[in-house]
Amino acid sequence: MDATPDGGHLIAGAWVAGGPTFESAPATGTPRRFFSATEVEVDAAARAAEDAFASFGWSSRKARAEFLDAIAAQMEARGADITAIAQEETGLPAPRLAGELARTTGQLRLFARHILAGAYLDRRHDVALPDRQPLPRPDIRLMQRPIGPVAVFGASNFPLAFSVAGGDTASALAAGCPVVVKGHPAHPGTSQKVAEAIDAARAALDLHPGVFALLQSFTVEGGTALVRHPLIKAVGFTGSLGAGRALFDLCAARPEPIPFFGELGSVNPMFLLPAALKARSGTLGAGWAGSLSMGVGQFCTNPGIAFAVDGPDTDAFLAATEAGLGQVAPQPMLTDGIAAAFRRGRDHVAQTPAVRCALKADADGRNGAPALFETTGAAFRADSSLAHEVFGPLGILVRVEDEDEMVALAAGLEGQLTATLQMDADDTPLAKRLMPILERKAGRVLANGFPTGVEVCDAMVHGGPYPASTNFGATSVGTMAIRRFLRPVSYQNLPDALLPADLLEGGA
Known part of the structure; x- marks a missing residue:
């Protein structure tokens, strides 16, 4: 296994210490100390993610699918260690955590299959009509493209499926966006173990080390710095209405406002x-x-x-x-x-x-x-x-x-x-x-059912009008979640040499 310093952050492929420390509060077992990220660590992680985007954002769907599959395999190989520390930290029973691990690896593989199929790209092509009157029409193509580095906030109630390698991270990586995760302080040891699995998958495939980062944090300041960083282009969040609304307002108040995809809670009538x-x-x-x-x-x-x-x-x-x-x-x-x-x-x-x-x-x-x-x-x-x-x-x-x-x-x-x-x-x-x-x-x-239990599939919507979520057109579960981290780009009269491979016949 990796030689990981206790409580460190994963930044640019290296485990580093930085910032003040905090002590975990496990349901059982011995507390451990972790570092809490400051603006210094946030800046380093965001800059590494931006560097990674230069290659990862233009990587093939096949390469990204291999990365998602490799993360799933690495998590399964570490499954006993991951679920053991998650049980200590959260008090959740072992069968629940085993099921959640399977859900997490399953959605990683689901997203891998989905991007290989390519339909999510929404490719469109209006061929040139040079003889059209009164004006000719240019050749115009459209495709969805990744938006850049994404910040993800881990959730307290799902230490695996909605946290470090959960749906937000998986969908952003599937889209071609590097990810900086702020781990939840309720399960920092679990976050570290899962990050080790992701980084092992990255290293095995020789991907840019900035494609994924984990920042441990116990402070509001760490999350605030991450949301405000100018290189972060979107935020995924699952948590309370109060915390989510505060982060949503920070995203809107930036000099360059960015989308905040917050799932904030519901009474589910x-x-x-x-x-x-x-x-x-x-x-x-x-x-x-x-x-x-x-x-x-x-x-x-x-x-x-x-x-x-x-x-x-x-x-x-x-x-x-x-x-x-x-x-x-x-x-x-x-x-x-x-x-x-x-x-x-x-x-x-x-x-x-x-x-x-x-x-x-x-x-x-x-x-x-x-x-x-x-x-x-x-x-x-x-x-x-x-x-x-x-x-x-x-x-x-x-x-x-x-x-x-x-x-x-x-x-x-x-x-x-x-x-x-x-x-x-x-x-x-x-x-x-x-x-x-x-x-x-x-x-x-x-x-004629009960809503507890969210199927991970193509047709699922896990979101809703505010205050259930901050973007009623998005979902944090299911393959449509990938669309949150994409934007449409039109290409007019560009030569084939300048077009993304996915727009050309056989691009995969």
Whole structure:
């Protein structure tokens, strides 16, 4: 394995020390010290990435696909070490981390296959019409091209699939953009191990050492310097609304504004339509309990709010949910800070007028335990804070008076990552009323399932109108994620010698 100094940054193919140090806070095991990047390390990484772009941005799709496949292979070769340290740092169970590692390597290989096919380039060609009247038409070709070095912020809740080698990094590399990752301080050791795998793949293929960098950081200043650096051309982020909005504003305030692709969170509303609720209230309640508590509720697709018409079937649904959540023991959350924030959010909901607590399990320290509340449609409409995400295993059942109120509350929601319809055939008329609203509110609308679990595939959209994400036309999961780091370029009357190889027949 690589001789990596403890806590260093990976810059231009070398592990270096730099900046003040911070101590990790693992769920189990011994804390370790890591360096926290300053403007010096940020500048070095960004300059190396810009140098790498001169070659990597014009590399072949085959070469980039080989790089993605090699990263996947190197991660698998180090799989036991990666998952072991990830389990120590995050407290996530080994099976969950093994599945997340497989998801990470799978999406790397998916992107490799996707760019080899070439359709993502959106190549167009309008041939010259020299005899056209009243004016001739020039020869014009169009193709998507990479934008330059990309900054990626690792996510706390997915130490593999949304972090150092996650979807943002994979899609940027697939596009031809070098990447500078700011590792998340909740799992710096995991970040280091994954970066070792990426750099080993890079070295084996003799790619420019600036094509990938990892900067460890525990400070706001490190992330701020990265976003502000003039050589960074886009930012990918998964995290809280507050942090994401601050970075989004920094991107917009730069002398050269750059796109910020932030996935910021969502309450992922679920609509329990009457026929479905009457037919299977118990099954739906048990399913909601399982979805709410999965991973201690630390999923951005956690369905935190359910709407149902008040009545006996809704009573049965709530009872089944409460029974299911009552079987869930306290579990470690990702960080002490996340656990504390969850309790603050839970207690705020509990103290809100017209909210009844159905379940509030005790947990202290880093642990989280389920909480379940109910309120009325009128109370939900009157207090916008009830529609804010509480990151953790918390659900709110909103009892509406009738179908009209359900539709009206749907129309009042903010942007979401997902919206779910629990429905039977007899619910189709109400579902048709809701659909024009929900497809404007969410990036993914699903029926008769639960949104926790995001399939990595061509058709997936993981994004949505603000505040779910900062760019409603983008996704951070699926092959369309590559388009975030591309821009269209037209080539008019250029000789073949000056055109990108991908625009010429047989370019690959």
